[in-house]
Amino acid sequence: MAAYTQILETQQDGVLTLTLNRPERLNAWTPVMQAELEAAIRAAGDKADVRCIVITGAGRGFCAGADMNHLQDIQGDTDAGTKSATAGVERPTPTGLEKIYDGRFGYLYACPKPIIAAINGPCAGIGLIFALFTDLRFTTDDAKFTTAFAQRGLVAEHGIGWLLPRLVGEANALDLLFTARVFKGNEAADLGLVNKSLPAAELMPHVQELATFLATQVSPRSVAVMKRQVRAAYFQSYTESLAEADAEMAASFTTFDFREGVASFVERRAPAFQGK
Known part of the structure; x- marks a missing residue:
């Protein structure tokens, strides 16, 4: 397996688990993390021995959004979004679904393997967008979610303005985007943002059982x-x-x-x- 600095990679029984690994920062998003995740998922898409991909976070968080140090660095840079989205990533010429879903996270839709997000704690901003581009999402009852953008002077980034209403309906999407309010995993399940919310101790066993089923029985x-x-x-x-x-x-x-x-x-x- 490749050597990564901000994610961990393990594989068992056809299930590849990728763990965001900046626990001291609640796995806050960086260009390095983005490049490593994309490289790992693209590689997994081509591997016959990978049947399912699980993504979770180290420590007590999933992804608390963009690292604030990085956000401070890009103030006033009108091209920052484009540069950040491609930093450190060698992308192939878009084909198939990536021609339809371009931008930062289209590769998740284009990956032929099922991708499951195990959202084990705070999930905000770009971390939330990333999770929404996975195929199945499970979380804990007490995990905290927020879109965050309106409270940072930002907008509905990276396709969430298109995706979120399709998952939760327009009225709910506008509520979550306009207010940037914090909501928990049980509400995320009620809204349809995640497939299911579970007690914290049950999250990974449930996800691993499902991932193993997908890797072996279908x-x-x-x-x-x-x-x-x-x-x-x-x-x-x-x-x-x-x-x-x-x-x-x-x-x-x-x-x-x-x-x-x-x-x-x-x-x-x-x-x-x-x-x-």
Whole structure:
């Protein structure tokens, strides 16, 4: 595995766990952290032995937002957002979903592996945006969330103005953006911002159980195609989405995973999917 300075990387049973690792700063976001996360997730997307990605935070926080020292450094720099978004990152020429979802976090949608955020504590600002671009989100009942931007003189950054209303509805999105109020994990679950809120001791066991299930019991090819279908559908008509589904269904009938899925069901055994 690569040597990183601000994230930790571990892998077991097809599950890659990436841990934001600046606990003394509640894992506040930096350009280095951003570059390392993107590099690790892009690499994982190409690895057959990675079936699911989990992202969490070291210590008592998930990500408290942008490091304030960095924010002070970029005052008055009108190009700071663009430069920060690309600092230290060698991006390939955009293809597929990254042509649709450009910007800082489009690579998360384009990654063919399911990505789960285990939000174990404070989640604010850019840390919240990053979490919203993951596929599934789980948190603790007492974890604190805030968009933060309005209280820092900033705006709805990096696509959250498009994404947040689609997750929680326009009225709730405007409330969270305008007020930048702090809300907890149980409200985040009620709003639909996260899939589920749990007692702190249950968060990682729940996420690890789900991640292991996704890594061992479902076809990685099916998951990759479905993830792409759902993300692309936002920019398709129903007819276009249906046509894509029909084409993908026909293609799936020719795959090893389809044959294995049927055989494992008939033979009443665990599947051994290969992602092809």
